[in-house]
Amino acid sequence: MVSKVRVVTDSTADLPRELLEQLKIAVVPLKIIVDGETYRDGVDLTPKEFFQRLPFTKELPSTSQPSPGDFVATYERLRDEGAEKIICIHLSGGLSGAVGAARLAGNLVDGVEIEVIDSYSASVGLGLIVLSAARAAQNGATGDEVVALVNNLVQKVQVYFVLDTLEYLQKGGRIGRAEAFLGSLLNIKPILSLVDGIITPVDKVRGQSKAIERTIELIKQSSGGKRLEVAMVHANNFSDVMRLHERVVSEFKCCELCELIISEVSPVLGTHVGPGLVGIGFYPID
Amino acid sequence: MEILNGAQLKEMILVASRNLTAQKDLVDSLNVFPVPDGDTGTNMALTLQAAAREVQKLDLVLLGEVVHKAATGALMGARGNSGVILSQLLRGFAKGIGNKDTINAKEMAQSFQAAVDMAYKGVMKPVEGTILTVAREAARAAQENCRRVTSVEELLRLTIKQAKVTLDQTPDMLPVLKQVGVVDAGGKGLVVILEGALSALTGEEIGLEPEITPLTIEAIQSIEIVDEIDLADIEFHYCTEFIIKGQTLPIEDIKRAVEPLGDSMMVVGTDDVAKVHIHSNHPGRVLEICMEYGTLHAIKISNMVEQHQELQVAQVQPKASADLAAKPYGLVAVAVGEGLCRIFKSLGVDQIVEGGQTANPSIEDLVNAINAVNSDQVFVLPNNKNIILAAEQAKGLVDKSVIVVPTRSVTQGIAALVAFDAQSDVQTNQERMLQAASKVVTGEVTYAVRDSKFEDQDVREGDILGLGDGKLKVVGKEISEVVGDLVTMIMPEHGEIITVFYGQDVSEEEARVVVDMLEAAFPDCEVELHQGGQPLYYYIFSIE
Numbered sequence: 101m102v103s104k105v106r107v108v109t110d111s112t113a114d115l116p117r118e119l120l121e122q123l124k125i126a127v128v129p130l131k132i133i134v135d136g137e138t139y140r141d142g143v144d145l146t147p148k149e150f151f152q153r154l155p156f157t158k159e160l161p162s163t164s165q166p167s168p169g170d171f172v173a174t175y176e177r178l179r180d181e182g183a184e185k186i187i188c189i190h191l192s193g194g195l196s197g198a199v200g201a202a203r204l205a206g207n208l209v210d211g212v213e214i215e216v217i218d219s220y221s222a223s224v225g226l227g228l229i230v231l232s233a234a235r236a237a238q239n240g241a242t243g244d245e246v247v248a249l250v251n252n253l254v255q256k257v258q259v260y261f262v263l264d265t266l267e268y269l270q271k272g273g274r275i276g277r278a279e280a281f282l283g284s285l286l287n288i289k290p291i292l293s294l295v296d297g298i299i300t301p302v303d304k305v306r307g308q309s310k311a312i313e314r315t316i317e318l319i320k321q322s323s324g325g326k327r328l329e330v331a332m333v334h335a336n337n338f339s340d341v342m343r344l345h346e347r348v349v350s351e352f353k354c355c356e357l358c359e360l361i362i363s364e365v366s367p368v369l370g371t372h373v374g375p376g377l378v379g380i381g382f383y384p385i386d
Numbered sequence: 387m388e389i390l391n392g393a394q395l396k397e398m399i400l401v402a403s404r405n406l407t408a409q410k411d412l413v414d415s416l417n418v419f420p421v422p423d424g425d426t427g428t429n430m431a432l433t434l435q436a437a438a439r440e441v442q443k444l445d446l447v448l449l450g451e452v453v454h455k456a457a458t459g460a461l462m463g464a465r466g467n468s469g470v471i472l473s474q475l476l477r478g479f480a481k482g483i484g485n486k487d488t489i490n491a492k493e494m495a496q497s498f499q500a501a502v503d504m505a506y507k508g509v510m511k512p513v514e515g516t517i518l519t520v521a522r523e524a525a526r527a528a529q530e531n532c533r534r535v536t537s538v539e540e541l542l543r544l545t546i547k548q549a550k551v552t553l554d555q556t557p558d559m560l561p562v563l564k565q566v567g568v569v570d571a572g573g574k575g576l577v578v579i580l581e582g583a584l585s586a587l588t589g590e591e592i593g594l595e596p597e598i599t600p601l602t603i604e605a606i607q608s609i610e611i612v613d614e615i616d617l618a619d620i621e622f623h624y625c626t627e628f629i630i631k632g633q634t635l636p637i638e639d640i641k642r643a644v645e646p647l648g649d650s651m652m653v654v655g656t657d658d659v660a661k662v663h664i665h666s667n668h669p670g671r672v673l674e675i676c677m678e679y680g681t682l683h684a685i686k687i688s689n690m691v692e693q694h695q696e697l698q699v700a701q702v703q704p705k706a707s708a709d710l711a712a713k714p715y716g717l718v719a720v721a722v723g724e725g726l727c728r729i730f731k732s733l734g735v736d737q738i739v740e741g742g743q744t745a746n747p748s749i750e751d752l753v754n755a756i757n758a759v760n761s762d763q764v765f766v767l768p769n770n771k772n773i774i775l776a777a778e779q780a781k782g783l784v785d786k787s788v789i790v791v792p793t794r795s796v797t798q799g800i801a802a803l804v805a806f807d808a809q810s811d812v813q814t815n816q817e818r819m820l821q822a823a824s825k826v827v828t829g830e831v832t833y834a835v836r837d838s839k840f841e842d843q844d845v846r847e848g849d850i851l852g853l854g855d856g857k858l859k860v861v862g863k864e865i866s867e868v869v870g871d872l873v874t875m876i877m878p879e880h881g882e883i884i885t886v887f888y889g890q891d892v893s894e895e896e897a898r899v900v901v902d903m904l905e906a907a908f909p910d911c912e913v914e915l916h917q918g919g920q921p922l923y924y925y926i927f928s929i930e
Contacts (some may be wrong), residue, residue, distance in 0.1 A: 169462030
């Protein structure tokens with residue numbers, strides 16, 4: 101029996117396919133344009149394929165949000181499958197117009213209650229919120245309960261991203277406050293976060309090991325010894341995300357998700373952050 | 387005409403779409419808000435194309451049906467924020483028209499207002515200085531004028547006039563537009579759409595001639611005009627080249643005005659951007675004449691006779707005032723060596739004082755540097771133990787608040803700068819910078835200037851010396867060997883990055899050989915090579 105409360109997100113949630121299917125989460129893909137061809141993010145082009153092609157593209161691939169029509173189609177499908185309430189959780193409005201298009205579309209579909217929520221996050225930060233919502237819905241929570249849960253998590257979820265370079269963020273126009281970090285001739289790894297839904301610099305260090313250690317320190321500072329729900333992500337950098345994973349597991353008490361979720365960044369996010377990224381989303385569980 | 391029907395509106399939408407598509411690159415090139423991703427023109431064009439496709443399919447051209455189909459098509463195909471706003475404008479316009487078969491000027495004005503109301507509703511945080519403002523002011527002008535104007539065509543003309551006026555004002559409403567020196571892309575897109583619609587009504591041709599493909603600002607700027615000059619008989623001495631940015635630039639007029647001033651003249655461009663190139667003996671006059679048409683940018687004047695002389699004038703328009711505002715913190719560092727100075731600048735140092743291991747800067751040099759920084763709170767990095775004292779003295783001689791971070795080498799200085807955070811308070815920065823500086827292990831390789839003794843060894847003048855954190859550790863005959871031995875001796879337990887700066891007496895090839903050696907000897911470490919250009923020290927390196 102399909103739940104009457106359904107969860108929708110977009111392709112930047114970076115959740116593994118098995119989990120999406122298991123929890124019946126609907127995904128509206130953003131679009132990525134590579135050398136003139138438009139692909140549905142994660143559907144027509146996978147992260148692996150994208151990073152393989154990236155060094156050879158003539159110009160930096162660009163991205164675009166789903167059109168309101170794409171959301172409408174998904175809402176109508178879910179409604180026809182029996183949904184009474186649809187909860188949509190999306191990539192930060194400070195990074196993309198996707199959540200705005202979703203809201204517009206929400207006003208156009210009758211016969212089902214639709215609530216659109218800006219996660220103020222991205223990648224696995226968004227993914228963790230979506231997962232929690234979908235689990236609750238599958239376990240019989242009411243629409244209102246799921247919305248309350250989501251709004252609570254939006255306040256608690258944090259992300260840290262270690263990038264190889266700020267070049268991609270700058271070219272894609274999303275560098276936000278991290279512009280202050282530009283320009284160094286030395287090999288410095290920026291550690292970034294999302295604050296109020298916008299890219300914000302946290303620290304900069306030399307070397308990947310130091311970057312991982314600093315990230316662990318930062319998580320320690322913000323988690324206050326509590327148990328954590330954690331998910332990690334990388335952009336064509338499996339070896340470094342595994343190093344992060346090792347450190348996280350040895351330093352923190354994590355819940356079951358921590359063992360399972362190491363995702364690769366979607367092409368849409370990938371073109372904005374560049375290969376080499378290692379990231380983590382987390383929230384404390386009281 | 388006094389009324390507008392469905393067939394006319396259909397034509398207006400189709401022509402508007404073609405017009406916008408033809409000019410989308412120009413609109414793209416203006417895109418800096420909300421993110422400078424350069425796709426506003428493309429997005430609006432694709433959105434309007436989606437509307438046009440729906441309208442094209444219609445056989446029965448009832449006004450209500452045309453506008454509603456256009457609105458739905460736009461909504462379904464809306465691309466990007468600007469596309470979504472455009473689709474909302476269309477939806478509102480459609481709502482205003484409702485089921486009517488024709489509208490008069492007054493009803494058109496009301497429908498414009500309905501469009502604006504719908505667009506504002508659809509945006510969570512409306513920002514002034516964007517397409518919304520242009521649309522709003524245009525609709526207001528339409529409402530005001532429809533009382534005395536009964537011609538639909540005339541009303542649309544007046545609406546467009548106001549839209550253009552407001553568009554020109556957008557840089558005053560949105561700071562980022564002013565900083566970059568452009569009008570709002572979305573607003574420009576809207577003007578292009580309205581102009582297209584008007585031309586469908588009047589049958590007049592608009593702006594762009596079909597043979598000229600729209601040039602992006604980049605394209606125009608990068609047009610290379612190659613001069614083939616026989617230096618022997620140059621009549622006009624100064625090769626003068628610049629960009630004019632303006633509104634509806636009259637290219638032909640500009641050509642006529644500039645032509646008499648020299649030869650090899652070329653003027654290329656579009657309504658808003660043009661590149662001017664001419665050989666003239668009065669470059670100043672050329673500039674002055676062109677200033678009448680717009681703002682001048684990327685001005686290059688070179689004296690073709692004296693090939694080495696080059697006059698490069700920066701932007702004539704005053705830059706955004708943000709450049710001149712005081713910063714909360716200033717950074718002064720002592721360094722010597724071209725490469726090292728470049729690196730310090732790239733790390734955010736405002737003033738470099740030349741000094742270091744050979745010539746220590748005077749207290750006056752330090753005072754001048756501190757005063758030259760546009761900030762009341764200054765951090766000073768002496769990068770040499772002999773300069774720390776001078777820096778402390780300089781502190782007492784200035785009016786500003788100065789903190790001396792007692793760095794003893796450029797490597798410590800660099801580590802301190804990496805730890806510096808403009809967002810943190812003074813105390814936190816002081817602590818972090820000190821801590822970072824203390825964690826760095828520093829190596830220096832130089833040569834002995836006289837005979838001496840080191841432990842049980844005789845040191846001859848010209849021997850290679852390796853110092854670790856300022857203390858002599860290794861003596862040898864061969865530079866590469868000493869580097870290797872020194873690194874081995876001072877390598878800390880968790881050393882991971884060796885950053886090597888090679889001095890002015892070392893070539894890049896020699897440095898690379900040393901780097902290869904280090905990478906082989908220390909496979910767990912990352913080795914980074916930079917040109918330091920410092921005198922005396924063949925190599926300075928840090929291990930972190």
